[in-house]
Amino acid sequence: MSRSAPLGAPGEARGVLSSKPFRRLWAALSLSSLGDWLGLLTLLALAAALTADADPMTRAYAVAGAAAVKLAPPVLLSPLAGLLADRFDRRLTMVVADAVRALLYLSVPLAGRLDWLLIAGFLAEIAALAWGPAKDAALTGLVPKRRLDQATRLGVLTSYGTAPVAGAVFAVLASLSWLVGALLPGGGERADAFLTPQTDAALYAAAVAYLAAALTAWALPKPRRSAAETPPTAAPAGPAAVPGAAAENERTTPLATGAQSSDNEATAQLQTTEAADDAAAGNERTAPLATGARSSDNERTEQFAPAPQGTEAASAQPSAQRPEPAQPAEERYRPENLLRTLWQGGRFAGTTPLVRGLLAGMVSVFPAVAAVAGVARLHVASLGAGNAGFGVLFAAVFAGMGLGMLAGPRILHNLSRPRLFAVSMAAAAVALLAAGLIPNMVMAAVLVTLAGCAAGAAWITGITLIHQELEEDIRTRTLGYLNAVARAELLVAVVAAPLLAAVIGDYTLGYGDLSYGFLGTGAVLLIAGVLVLPASLITYRRVDRGGEVALSRELLAALRGVPLPTTDVQQEERRLPGTFIVLEGGEGAGKSTQAGRLSVWLRDEGFEVVTTREPGSTKLGMRLRALLLDREDTEMSARAEALLYAADRAEHVSSVILPALRRGAIVISDRYVDSTLAYQGAGRELVRDDIERVNEWATEELVPHLTVLLDIPPDQGLSRLGGTTDRMEAESEEFHTRVRQSFRELAERDPSRYLVIDAREPAEELTREIQRRLRPLLPDPVPKDAEAITGMMPTIKE
Numbered sequence: 001m002s003r004s005a006p007l008g009a010p011g012e013a014r015g016v017l018s019s020k021p022f023r024r025l026w027a028a029l030s031l032s033s034l035g036d037w038l039g040l041l042t043l044l045a046l047a048a049a050l051t052a053d054a055d056p057m058t059r060a061y062a063v064a065g066a067a068a069v070k071l072a073p074p075v076l077l078s079p080l081a082g083l084l085a086d087r088f089d090r091r092l093t094m095v096v097a098d099a100v101r102a103l104l105y106l107s108v109p110l111a112g113r114l115d116w117l118l119i120a121g122f123l124a125e126i127a128a129l130a131w132g133p134a135k136d137a138a139l140t141g142l143v144p145k146r147r148l149d150q151a152t153r154l155g156v157l158t159s160y161g162t163a164p165v166a167g168a169v170f171a172v173l174a175s176l177s178w179l180v181g182a183l184l185p186g187g188g189e190r191a192d193a194f195l196t197p198q199t200d201a202a203l204y205a206a207a208v209a210y211l212a213a214a215l216t217a218w219a220l221p222k223p224r225r226s227a228a229e230t231p232p233t234a235a236p237a238g239p240a241a242v243p244g245a246a247a248e249n250e251r252t253t254p255l256a257t258g259a260q261s262s263d264n265e266a267t268a269q270l271q272t273t274e275a276a277d278d279a280a281a282g283n284e285r286t287a288p289l290a291t292g293a294r295s296s297d298n299e300r301t302e303q304f305a306p307a308p309q310g311t312e313a314a315s316a317q318p319s320a321q322r323p324e325p326a327q328p329a330e331e332r333y334r335p336e337n338l339l340r341t342l343w344q345g346g347r348f349a350g351t352t353p354l355v356r357g358l359l360a361g362m363v364s365v366f367p368a369v370a371a372v373a374g375v376a377r378l379h380v381a382s383l384g385a386g387n388a389g390f391g392v393l394f395a396a397v398f399a400g401m402g403l404g405m406l407a408g409p410r411i412l413h414n415l416s417r418p419r420l421f422a423v424s425m426a427a428a429a430v431a432l433l434a435a436g437l438i439p440n441m442v443m444a445a446v447l448v449t450l451a452g453c454a455a456g457a458a459w460i461t462g463i464t465l466i467h468q469e470l471e472e473d474i475r476t477r478t479l480g481y482l483n484a485v486a487r488a489e490l491l492v493a494v495v496a497a498p499l500l501a502a503v504i505g506d507y508t509l510g511y512g513d514l515s516y517g518f519l520g521t522g523a524v525l526l527i528a529g530v531l532v533l534p535a536s537l538i539t540y541r542r543v544d545r546g547g548e549v550a551l552s553r554e555l556l557a558a559l560r561g562v563p564l565p566t567t568d569v570q571q572e573e574r575r576l577p578g579t580f581i582v583l584e585g586g587e588g589a590g591k592s593t594q595a596g597r598l599s600v601w602l603r604d605e606g607f608e609v610v611t612t613r614e615p616g617s618t619k620l621g622m623r624l625r626a627l628l629l630d631r632e633d634t635e636m637s638a639r640a641e642a643l644l645y646a647a648d649r650a651e652h653v654s655s656v657i658l659p660a661l662r663r664g665a666i667v668i669s670d671r672y673v674d675s676t677l678a679y680q681g682a683g684r685e686l687v688r689d690d691i692e693r694v695n696e697w698a699t700e701e702l703v704p705h706l707t708v709l710l711d712i713p714p715d716q717g718l719s720r721l722g723g724t725t726d727r728m729e730a731e732s733e734e735f736h737t738r739v740r741q742s743f744r745e746l747a748e749r750d751p752s753r754y755l756v757i758d759a760r761e762p763a764e765e766l767t768r769e770i771q772r773r774l775r776p777l778l779p780d781p782v783p784k785d786a787e788a789i790t791g792m793m794p795t796i797k798e
């Protein structure tokens with residue numbers, strides 16, 4: 001399995017959204033997710049509002065009850081989801097489920113009663129149980145197989161990305177309703193009493209979102225069943241619903257649908273032309289978001305032949321318009337058992353100390369952040385803020401998580417992943433501790449964002465490490481297990497948090513004139529922080545690979561964006577007697593000319609010199625060079641190209657460069673890693689971090705002592721070359737301009753390791769400049785007889 005791609009990277013999103021039917025489905029998913037999050041917010045807020053005059057314990061029960069009706073059904077009743085999904089037309093199921101939810105949410109403000117609030121919330125979740133599998137089946141049919149992964153990731157991103165949007169919408173609507181209430185005659189005194197209308201506006205908004213989702217789903221292509229069914233195929237089963245694990249090919253919708261989506265492994269196809277192409281090519285479709293243990297229990301199959309809409313074939317199948325018949329008993333969906341997943345998962349999950357540490361860390365961070373959502377409504381009330389504050393806090397925690405997942409590993413990319421994981425956990429703990437101790441709304445919003453950020457970074461790093469550490473089979477099970485645990489924890493944490501806050505209660509601590517309000521809700525955040533902090537230390541001990549640079553030094557270096565410091569022992573181990581010089585630059589800059597001139601000079605000085613180049617200085621490299629520069633090969637993907645250059649380099653370093661450096665030789669290489677960063681990074685617009693990582697590995701982290709950049713405008717360099725152009729030289733002017741710019745930026749980043757010279761100068765002048773810079777780097781000359789060895793270096797030229 002590849003490293004998890006950035007969720008919903010713009011290019012990725014554009015690609016998959018180019019299909020109109022999928023765009024519709026995505027719009028329906030977005031609207032429905034927005035309705036879900038708004039529903040959760042309003043249920044929690046309304047439960048608090050309707051019990052505003054009751055004692056704190058009753059209020060806490062009301063809020064916990066609202067959380068339970070929203071979160072428990074997906075966990076406890078998920079088997080129902082698959083049963084419903086098996087019986088009805090998917091598109092219709094989506095439409096009806098959305099419409100039912102809209103009506104239920106509309107009824108809540110009309111009834112204005114706590115008991116109906118809880119019943120309506122529960123019924124809405126039952127409807128959501130049917131919606132999730134129907135949506136998943138629709139997704140499988142609308143998106144060609146090669147794009148399923150991308151579509152799934154976009155779906156996951158959308159499901160979670162709508163949470164902060166819902167928080168913001170809720171905050172705005174609550175503020176507007178408050179303002180309207182305050183402006184009404186006598187509203188000034190009654191502003192506080194407008195708690196219920198404030199949430200009512202958000203309930204109407206949720207209903208509108210669901211109705212819009214229903215209409216959008218209605219416009220999806222209709223499913224058709226073919227006379228010639230393809231034979232059943234097995235789809236993997238398992239739980240889904242946590243953000244990172246979802247990247248492992250899972251479908252996820254927030255809260256309500258988290259569980260059900262794990263359950264339904266339908267492979268129904270709603271037709272699109274593209275999907276039809278895939279199916280015609282004999283491709284199997286499996287449920288897009290399934291991970292977890294491959295369980296024969298959960299395997300079900302179902303394929304609908306992709307006859308294009310409106311064709312004769314389609315119209316000749318009147319049965320196509322009817323609801324799909326029930327599946328034969330043996331093919332029907334069989335429910336997932338959460339407890340069984342937890343039990344079975346627990347037996348294999350901790351295969352190595354690192355994975356045990358990761359799992360322990362992840363299962364401790366997740367409920368801590370979930371507790372924030374559970375306690376948020378009561379906490380903002382204690383801080384003197386209203387529903388708008390609740391919306392802000394809710395948006396803050398989810399926006400923080402999203403930000404942490406996207407930016408955390410990038411910002412601290414120099415920190416080793418296991419350390420990043422433990423440090424992020426500790427940061428989340430400290431932010432929660434501070435949020436619990438500081439009874440101030442603004443600080444609460446800031447600290448909760450930080451806690452979300454750190455938790456997001458920890459979560460995505462944990463998922464990445466699990467990917468790296470485990471073989472596919474065990475990894476899938478581990479992620480499935482993690483998912484199941486996270487779902488159970490989410491339910492317990494969100495429900496327990498308000499109750500715990502009420503049990504602890506609020507206190508005012510006084511000392512002289514000073515007083516400090518200690519809040520029960522703050523205590524919950526504090527406890528969450530207190531539990532995660534030691535967990536982060538234990539995790540650090542388990543996951544840290546030892547023998548590394550002190551954490552503080554590594555962390556500081558990572559924050560400053562400079563390369564990692566190495567220990568003295570490591571430096572000693574890595575100190576090679578030789579000197580490694582690299583010549584870089586665009587086409588025709590004069591690299592080989594300078595390499596030749598320098599080697600003559602250095603040999604005269606008595607050094608053993610190895611002049612070499614990339615690509616193509618080994619037997620393998622010669623073949624790779626031929627492939628890479630062949631003008632006929634225009635189809636090569638950018639990633640394949642980057643990997644082939646890295647493969648050439650790996651062979652080059654291990655069989656030519658390192659042996660020479662170990663012998664004490666001076667190695668002059670015409671091109672090295674910077675060429676890939678410039679040509680494939682800037683030229684082909686691949687992600688630089690990815691190229692750096694691959695090349696660090698390929699080169700065993702061997703960095704040149706000096707890189708000479710021969711800088712020249714591309715047109716002038718290219719005009720120096722005679723004969724036919726190769727595949728790279730034939731690239732566009734813009735491409736070569738980006739390459740040149742990138743070389744210059746690389747040199748600017750680390751001036752102590754670069755010499756940049758104007759390659760338009762005469763060759764002799766350039767040689768002199770390089771000599772001046774090189775002299776201080778050279779070791780004492782070696783005995784004359786070393787030259788014989790130089791001549792035997794295995795540098796293979798074409």
Ligand SMILES: Nc1ncnc2c1ncn2[C@@H]1O[C@H](COP(=O)(O)OP(=O)(O)OP(=O)(O)O)[C@@H](O)[C@H]1O
Pocket residue numbers: 585586587588589590591592593594720721759760761762763764766
């Ligand atoms: N400083 C210079 N001024 C003018 N011409 C030069 C200079 N250096 C090299 N040349 C000429 O430019 C051409 C290309 O030089 P060279 O092969 O050294 O460049 P290169 O950077 O290695 O090219 P490539 O990108 O193909 O590897 C040769 O004909 C060479 O004689």
Ligand SMILES: Cc1cn([C@H]2C[C@H](O)[C@@H](COP(=O)(O)O)O2)c(=O)[nH]c1=O
Pocket residue numbers: 587613614615645671672673674675676677679680728729
């Ligand atoms: C190492 C390396 C090279 N390239 C490109 C740059 C040139 O166009 C050719 C090599 O040809 P040369 O005449 O030997 O300079 O390959 C690249 O794109 N990426 C790399 O890593």
